[in-house]
Amino acid sequence: MSFSPLVEKLMESLRVLPGVGPKTAQRMALHLLERDRDGGRRLTEVLGTALERVGYCERCRTLTEEPLCTLCASARRDDSVLCVVESPADQLAIEEAGGYRGRYFVLHGHLSPLDGIGPEDIGLDQLETRVAEDGVEEVILATNPTVEGEATAHYIAAQLETHGVRLSRLAYGVPMGGELEYVDGGTLTRAFSGRLPFRGE
């Protein structure tokens, strides 16, 4: 015996959510159908709208339903410093740590040749144009301190070499092998103030 086809299909669909296995999917489906249909309908509606309308900011590529995100639209940020991060979650973590007043560029991932993810897929052509045209003086390479993040930072450093910008990399306190998103604010702030010139060795 199992649940009805449509209920089973709902459980299966819920497994697209990260960290949701069969037992959790079952609990979620039954909760929505038995106890919170209004909440379920609201989720359907908001998720549908978000998937349809949320795209990338034209300037920094973070997620937004507007052409420009609020950070890019703000006149109060320093155009001469550009921080390159892998994801919107990393960007948020840095903003929440406070202290950084420059701009951002969001890659949505890192180079991964084996998965067919090349420079254009993470917006590196757009990044180069931006650096060439927008008076950027320093690029902070804040990709994750993982093998892939390091490789991506090195690639960007080589790409931007001829543009005469200062390159730096987050330093102090960022634990090797960790992910920026989960680093606490104090550590992130120290990593910013202690950033070092990047040597694309």
Next chain:
Amino acid sequence: MSFSPLVEKLMESLRVLPGVGPKTAQRMALHLLERDRDGGRRLTEVLGTALERVGYCERCRTLTEEPLCTLCASARRDDSVLCVVESPADQLAIEEAGGYRGRYFVLHGHLSPLDGIGPEDIGLDQLETRVAEDGVEEVILATNPTVEGEATAHYIAAQLETHGVRLSRLAYGVPMGGELEYVDGGTLTRAFSGRLPFRGE
């Protein structure tokens, strides 16, 4: 700084799911938007359809998109025994255990006067009609062994008293394969008072 209004709204909507806090909702929203939009669209579609079409089986009240669930539609079950459970998940657990060949009735909860949940809300009028008209000889009260489940079982027992059916309750005791050390006191006490003659077979 936070994410864009629509992304924030998506995170908030995901929190209708049981066990999903702010950090998990953020991870889920970003995963869907950045890495699995197709999966997200499928979820929207299936959830919308399920909420619209999945209702209660006319006979046993379990969740189904058909007028009758497969168990009620089956000709191979024993109509004379009816097992009353609180939820479709309980029904599935009993089916997966195997052995039971009778029918079911699903309450979708238990009596809870303080929350305004009375007999009609959990289908007890329908249960009484079923017992009166369908040749049921035994009703197994398989509500949860909690205060509310017990109270609900007692209420049903009183309600069905005049219909001349046999009433039974699942046996309480030490779970098979469990270790006494980890069994709670209430269960142990019930297991003692319900002890049976030992047959060293």
